[in-house]
Amino acid sequence: MICIGHRGARGYAPENTLVSIELAITQGAPWVEIDVRELRGELVVIHDETVDRTTDGTGLLSQFSIAQLQQLDAGKGQQIPLLTQVVDLIDQRAVLNIELKDSASAPLVLALIEDYVNRGWSLDNFIVSSFFHHDLHWLKQQYPALRIGVLSAGVGMSYAVFAQELSAYSINLCGESINQQIIDDAHQRQLKVMVYTVNSASQCLALQAMGVDGIFTDFPSDMINLLA
Numbered sequence: 001m002i003c004i005g006h007r008g009a010r011g012y013a014p015e016n017t018l019v020s021i022e023l024a025i026t027q028g029a030p031w032v033e034i035d036v037r038e039l040r041g042e043l044v045v046i047h048d049e050t051v052d053r054t055t056d057g058t059g060l061l062s063q064f065s066i067a068q069l070q071q072l073d074a075g076k077g078q079q080i081p082l083l084t085q086v087v088d089l090i091d092q093r094a095v096l097n098i099e100l101k102d103s104a105s106a107p108l109v110l111a112l113i114e115d116y117v118n119r120g121w122s123l124d125n126f127i128v129s130s131f132f133h134h135d136l137h138w139l140k141q142q143y144p145a146l147r148i149g150v151l152s153a154g155v156g157m158s159y160a161v162f163a164q165e166l167s168a169y170s171i172n173l174c175g176e177s178i179n180q181q182i183i184d185d186a187h188q189r190q191l192k193v194m195v196y197t198v199n200s201a202s203q204c205l206a207l208q209a210m211g212v213d214g215i216f217t218d219f220p221s222d223m224i225n226l227l228a
């Protein structure tokens, strides 16, 4: 079972910042997850649609220019990064799981990944996930080889069918609603099962015993050491 750095290593550093992402990699996370939103034609790495919780500013993201956004302190003197800064920082040392937090980010993420692949990067450096299944469907139509992870907060009546219909790589489920039936159903459909957000040793070990393939965790080093 792999440990995916959630918003970098947000248990130890300000979430979705370059230091947080670098820390997740140095702690040994093979994948790092971050959240992206579109702002004025750029891709910015932030979870919420406001800057209130994660910076020293207030207001909707949409009220800011990119330059204004980069004036904000995202914790410990860090800036809100652009997605290109994150990709360049990682530089193929880990798989980057890009979670789309809005529909407008989908075509921009596609263009960015195509650009890096055209420059010789392996497509395996990227995976795109989202709760917005129609945007994942659109991405898969545009770029069938792109790996996608389909996020869901609950377990529906048809288990993992919706992820198979999207030709997804994985189904990414909330740890509070996961059960053995959906894990087994996903595996029968050749889908990986990733679970968010797992920060306790007992839950981590229980999910490993259930056959889960990966966990998103705020504490990559703790979970990696536990599983070693």
Ligand code: G3P
Residues within 6 Å of the ligand: 006, 033, 035, 047, 099, 129, 151, 172, 196, 197, 216
């Ligand atoms: O991708 C897993 C997880 O990040 C999804 O939820 O709200 O933490 O982005 P959230």
Ligand code: MG
Residues within 6 Å of the ligand: 033, 034, 035, 099
């Ligand atoms: Mg996320």
